[in-house]
Amino acid sequence: MPATLAERGRDAAAAAAIALLLGIPMIGLTTVDQGGALRVQTRWPWLAVFVIAVFCGRWLLRYGLDRLRTRRTRARSDSTGTAARPAPGGRLPGALAWLTFGISLALPLVFSDNRYVIDTATTVLIYVMLGWGLNVVVGLAGLLDMGHAAFYAVGAYAYALLSTRFGWGFWEALPVAALIAAVFGLAVGWPSLRLRGDYLAIVTLGFGEIIRVVLLNGAEFSGGPNGISQIPRPSFFGLPFAPPGEAPTFAAFFGLEFSPMHRILFLYYVILMLALLTNALVLRLRRLPIGRAWEAMREDEIACRALGMNVTHIKLSAFALGAVLGGVAGVFFAARQGFISPESFTFNESAIILAIVVLGGMGSQFGVVLASLVLVLLPEIGRDFAEYRMLLFGAAMILIMIWRPGGILAQREPTLRLAAKDRRV
Amino acid sequence: MALALQQLINGLTLGAVYGLIAIGYTMVYGIIGMINFAHGDIYMVSAFIAVTGFTLLAAFGVHSVALALFVVLALAVLFTSVYGWAVERVAYRPLRGSARLVPLISSIGMSIFLQNLVQLTQGARVKPIPPMITGGVDLLTVDGFTARLSYSQILIVLVTVALLAAFTWLIQRTSFGRRQRACEQDRTMTALLGIDVDRTISLTFMLGAALAAVAGVLVTMYYGVIDFYIGFVAGIKAFTAAVLGGIGSLPGAMLGGLIIGLIEAFWSNYLSAEYKDVATFSILILVLLFRPSGLLGRPEVEKV
Structure with a gap:
């Protein structure tokens, strides 16, 4: 009325x-x-x-x-009440995902002189990585992790220390840093075995703060509030991106004129490749028993126990994988920035990553991409009225939750279901 | 000895403030099962109202500390509870009945919003006010160190105790308290019995905000400096206190607040001030490992 x-x-x-x-x-x-x-x-x-x-x-x-x-x-x-709920567009996200993939491949070719666009796109991809990592923990396994920035920090500092202290290169340090992050993931996962829901949230939040405070005060190894600077940038399989000098450089090797854009473009493709690998890995894992187990545990932990599944392994593996992905994103972040400090790994960072997962629609891989785009581009667009951008960011988080509580792409469906109508399985 | 006594006093004062904020978390959690991340920022809003209020009264020539404190407390409680109401109405009520994580994200958004709102409208710089209550009682001198109980600390503890008494009475004895407890137990059933659940939830938020408002005024008076970021740290600590005491339990929230306050005071004095937050969170994790539902919380029974 x-x-x-x-x-x-x-x-x-x-x-x-x-x-x-x-x-x-x-x-x-x-x-x-x-x-x-x-x-x-x-x-x-x-x-x-x-x-x-x-x-x-x-x-x-x-x-x-x-x-x-x-x-x-x-x-x-x-419509006399019977019909007319439009069928959920099952194929649409698939087509959109391929379109996005195509755009992301072609983006550097179109904007090869525009450093700002490539830089922003790289930032989006870092958040996509982080979002996919957290998506394993929160979206698939249903464990509320509010300290994901801790793993991001562990990866970043692991690379920074390995490279500045021991002279390791990006590619050697990447798996080691990922391994270190995994150990931290297990360290957080272990107390989580007994905790549920919000208690887990506060423990992970506390863990994130502990890591940050230790980095902030452990001046002798982490540089304290000044952080670590002059972190070596990744090279192109041993060829540095540098102005022509004595050693062979990327530009000299390929007979190109030196341009600082080469490194930016290379970094973009590195993170794109890492992100695609992550996506392939997670999509594969979802079809393996362990992935099924995560989703099953998210839906009903008691039933899982009753079926004799090892909940300990399931939870720890989810945390470890999430931590590895976060750590890899951290390594890339450190290598790209060349400078890291505890400022980059505050609770706000964890909140933004969690927001990406939830806004995107928990468990949806493509939703994470959309949400990262929204959350990174929103403040960028708002840069003209810079003072208001975080205000708008907060307001947007509330409004999106009100309009689409299930996330931009609501897809809380089990990957596998009995007597599936469509053959998505 | 004197030093330990001093830390005990400082810790209890700090803990009283954390406890007041923690009650807001625990009540909201009890009634709608969500972590209200914006609660710490409600406390911060109150601190800003207090600064404006004290400055305004001083400009009008009110020099009686008792009068100024009373007026500012009343104003802060009034305005802050409106903030509490509005936060619930705008960010949480439309989300009633959605998945558990949804209001959590919304509350993180609200927290970011409030922080930036205050930063924009009140400025990003630290706001100092002149000390209002000076002096104190010297309790004990050992080896040249004097443990001192300041009048403002006495005031904080007295106000907290009085509020807790009033609050317990409100929850245990009044019809609002009965409705509030009924909603905590079973919202659907309560609604069937003709109780306006939305109204009760709104009032719960206002009540939590009012307690946070008192904490905000007391802290402003006690420390004399505030900025727009204080809400985050205090909010995290108070939430930790609520979880430590067993979330959903009111005495637990106060107990948790006192424990956190004491840990902080002693740790920063005897071990290291930098790592006091690490100590707080480590102890929280240890407690949860051995008592997963907090000190006074009832263990959740899972039904299949």
């Missing part, structure tokens, strides 16, 4: 009254530093703008919602 004008007006007025109360202490009043002492400053015009905006916004929202509802009711009565 559509609301009357008066009802809508009252509703909007109530919202405006709340906005007034919310706005008085934050928008209406502020304190400014004046010669050491604070002084109160008023901003009543801004408060008025805010309250009016909320009034109009609420009115329009109400109006829009009512319209939507009447249309929906009408549509339902037209």
